[in-house]
Amino acid sequence: MDIPGPALHPDGGVGAIAAAGGLHTYQLRLHAEFGPVVRFQLPGAQCAVSVADPVLLEATAHLDKRPERLFAFLEPLFEAGSPQVLPAEEHTPWRRVLLSVLAGRPSHERHFASFTALATELADGWAERSAGEAVELQKDLTALSLRMICSYAFEGGVADPDAVVAAFEQVLTEYLAGLYQVPLPGAPQERAERAEQALAYLRTTVDRVIEAHRADGRADRSDLVGALIEAGERPERIRDTVLTMMLAAHHTTGVAASWTLHLLGRHPDAARRVATELDRVLGNRAVPDYADLRRLGYLEMVLKESMRLYPPGPYGARETTEPLVLGEYEVPAGATIFYPFWAVHLNPDYWPEPERFRPERFTPRESAGRPRLAWVPFGLGPRSCEGAGLAMVEAQLLLAVLLKRFHFRPAPGHEVTPIERFVLWAADDIRMIVTPRASGWAAAAPVGAVAIAWRGRGR
Numbered sequence: 001m002d003i004p005g006p007a008l009h010p011d012g013g014v015g016a017i018a019a020a021g022g023l024h025t026y027q028l029r030l031h032a033e034f035g036p037v038v039r040f041q042l043p044g045a046q047c048a049v050s051v052a053d054p055v056l057l058e059a060t061a062h063l064d065k066r067p068e069r070l071f072a073f074l075e076p077l078f079e080a081g082s083p084q085v086l087p088a089e090e091h092t093p094w095r096r097v098l099l100s101v102l103a104g105r106p107s108h109e110r111h112f113a114s115f116t117a118l119a120t121e122l123a124d125g126w127a128e129r130s131a132g133e134a135v136e137l138q139k140d141l142t143a144l145s146l147r148m149i150c151s152y153a154f155e156g157g158v159a160d161p162d163a164v165v166a167a168f169e170q171v172l173t174e175y176l177a178g179l180y181q182v183p184l185p186g187a188p189q190e191r192a193e194r195a196e197q198a199l200a201y202l203r204t205t206v207d208r209v210i211e212a213h214r215a216d217g218r219a220d221r222s223d224l225v226g227a228l229i230e231a232g233e234r235p236e237r238i239r240d241t242v243l244t245m246m247l248a249a250h251h252t253t254g255v256a257a258s259w260t261l262h263l264l265g266r267h268p269d270a271a272r273r274v275a276t277e278l279d280r281v282l283g284n285r286a287v288p289d290y291a292d293l294r295r296l297g298y299l300e301m302v303l304k305e306s307m308r309l310y311p312p313g314p315y316g317a318r319e320t321t322e323p324l325v326l327g328e329y330e331v332p333a334g335a336t337i338f339y340p341f342w343a344v345h346l347n348p349d350y351w352p353e354p355e356r357f358r359p360e361r362f363t364p365r366e367s368a369g370r371p372r373l374a375w376v377p378f379g380l381g382p383r384s385c386e387g388a389g390l391a392m393v394e395a396q397l398l399l400a401v402l403l404k405r406f407h408f409r410p411a412p413g414h415e416v417t418p419i420e421r422f423v424l425w426a427a428d429d430i431r432m433i434v435t436p437r438a439s440g441w442a443a444a445a446p447v448g449a450v451a452i453a454w455r456g457r458g459r
Contacts, residue, residue, distance in 0.1 A: 003049060003329045005039035006030065013041025022420035024314035027052075027340035036347070037329055044069040045317075045336035049326070052343040054350060054373035056326050060337050061373070061381040063318035064088045067336045070317055073175065074247075077199065080236035083244045091382070097231045098224070098241070098386040107222035108393045112290045114151045115394060118144060119401040120287060126406065126434050134411040134431040137261055141398070142254030148394055149249040153224065153242050154209050164205055167198035168246055206239045249387055251423040252312045253394045256377075259310035260303055260399060262416060262430045263357050265408040270359060274299050275437060278404045288400045293393065296400060301359040303395055307377040309357060311341040312423045316379045341376055342424070350374045408432045 009015060020026035023042075027050055030038045036053035045067060051057055066085045074082050086094060101107050122144050126135055146165050150158075158164055173184070174195035184191060213225050224245070228238045264271040281295045282288055288296070316339040324331040331337065346354040350370055351361065360366065373380055378388035385391070402408075410416075411431035419427045 001328050003037055003039040003331075004034040006034075006041075008041060012043050014043055016041070017043075024340070024342050024418075024420045024424060027315065027338070027343050028346070031340065031343045031347075037326055040338075042070075042336060042338065044072075047332060047335040048338050049329075049331050049335055050338040050340050050343070051326060052340050052347055054344060054347070054371035054376075057339070057344070057373040057376075057380065058371075059324065059326055060318060060339075063320065063337060064091065064382045065319045065321055066383060067317050067319045070336070077171070077175070077243055077247070078240040079203075080234065080240050083237075083240055088382075093231070094233070094237075094241075095382065095386060097227055097233075101222060101224045101227045102387045103389045104222060107224075108390060109290050110222045111152050112393075112397070115148050115397055116287050116401065118147050118151065119398050123401055123405055126402075127436070129434070131435075132433060134414070135434050137258040137430040137432055138255060138426055139429055140254075141257050142251050144398070145252070145254035145257075145394065146246070146250045148253070149246055152390075153245060154205070155223070155225075158205055158209065164202065167201045167205075168250070170198040171195050171202065172247070172250065202243065203239055206242050207235065209242075210235055210238055245387065248385065249391060249394075251425075253391050253398070255312040255423050255425065256303065256307055256310075256391070256395050257398050257402075258426070258430050259312075259424075260306035260395075261402070261408050261432065262410075262426075263306050263309065264302065264403070265410050265432055267357055270302060270357070271403070271407070274302060274399075274403050278400060282400075282404060286401070286404060288397065290393075293396050293400070296396065298359065299396060299399060299403075300392075301362040303392070303399065304362045304375065305357060305359040308345040308351070308361070308375055309355075310418065310424050311345060311377040313377070313379075314342045314420065314424045315340050316383075318381070318383065339376070339379065341379075344374065344376060347374070405437065406434045407437050408434055 006016065017023050017026045020029055026040075030040055030050060031052045036051065036056060038050045038052075040048055040050060042048035051060060065088065068085045071082055071084045074084060083091075083094065122140060126140075129135070143165070146168060147161065150161050150164050150168075154161065154164070174191055209225055210229065213223075213229055225238060225242070228241060233241070264274065277296060277298045281292050293300075318337045318339070320331055320333050320335045320337060322333045324335075324337070345351065348354050351374070376384075378385035378391070409432060411433055414431045415428070416430050417427040419425050
């Protein structure tokens with residue numbers, strides 16, 4: 001049976017994606033019209049098939065090849081080849097090393113104190129703002145998440161961490177502006193030169209950290225650079241790995257925390273329940289210990305529900321190396337399998353009232369009857385995010401620190417509109433009024449619906 005989808009266009013699908021406001025909203029519209037499996041045009045892919053049913057996704061979970069053309073814009077960042085598209089024989093051992101560090105409790109505990117200090121520093125800065133002054137959540141929290149990942153990657157091994165943060169922002173801004181055709185101030189040639197200088201600075205900085213590890217003979221299981229050295233990775237691959245980790249972690253944690261605070265600001269009952277849980281678990285302490293995170297069960301459910309409604313990375317992609325059967329359809333070899341995480345998360349067959357914010361969806365009882373791939377904010381299969389566990393620890397810690405101290409309410413008159421900017425961003429940030437919790441709970445504005453409901457056609 002032919003896979004349903006829209007009519008083909010000479011522009012390769014660029015116009016349809018632009019008219020929808022980006023690829024993430026385009027996917028929502030496609031699945032609302034055509035059902036859980038859709039054939040569509042995607043620039044850089046001859047044949048693209050989007051799958052928004054978690055049961056059908058199981059048939060793709062083994063795929064270990066990413067479409068190189070879709071990741072080509074990142075190639076200038078790397079010297080040893082993009083880790084994003086490594087062939088399976090190289091990717092598997094590399095991934096094993098990353099998981100041994102990033103997914104392990106020793107690594108999380110080792111860096112927890114530095115993460116806590118950075119989150120507290122931000123909270124102290126917000127506390128000094130004048131009454132009624134709005135904070136820009138995504139601006140502040142993504143900057144914090146980059147500082148966290150720099151602290152994690154370099155472990156105090158750089159003299160000026162703020163310079164590293166500024167250099168990475170310079171590089172990322174230039175590359176993403178080209179990808180999304182966002183106009184930037186200044187002459188293009190001068191911006192490109194500054195980005196190249198910033199990238200050279202980052203590579204030199206990582207080289208120094210690698211050399212310091214070699215000189216010290218470090219071999220700690222919770223130390224990423226040390227683990228990569230011990231595994232025999234060459235310096236170029238270690239550099240590329242650190243840059244990849246910064247790229248992946250930079251926006252993800254800050255964006256996830258921002259959308260969570262956005263939703264809590266519009267659901268005061270849930271916000272009160274989070275505050276009550278924090279008071280019960282932490283008592284008079286302003287910050288949690290690592291062990292406290294396991295006791296903050298409702299906060300974890302709130303974070304997961306936020307990442308369902310607003311997944312930081314709204315999609316992923318794999319490439320078939322042989323024909324693949326998806327239910328009643330057959331996908332040819334060489335096709336791009338597209339993972340529309342947002343559409344998966346709004347599939348009403350598995351998420352009743354999908355646009356509604358309801359953290360209780362993630363209780364053990366409700367989760368038990370749900371397919372494992374119904375919630376995939378970190379991707380799936382052998383190319384899923386190696387840093388998922390670390391990202392959740394960072395986000396839960398950050399939210400615990402901020403929600404223990406502050407009440408968040410929407411800035412009057414500010415509209416929050418999701419858009420695609422490598423991650424699921426907000427067009428004009430998420431502006432909120434932050435006040436000490438002692439000031440009481442104000443009535444919050446009703447939450448708006450997620451952009452487009454996924455209206456599936458059954459399983």
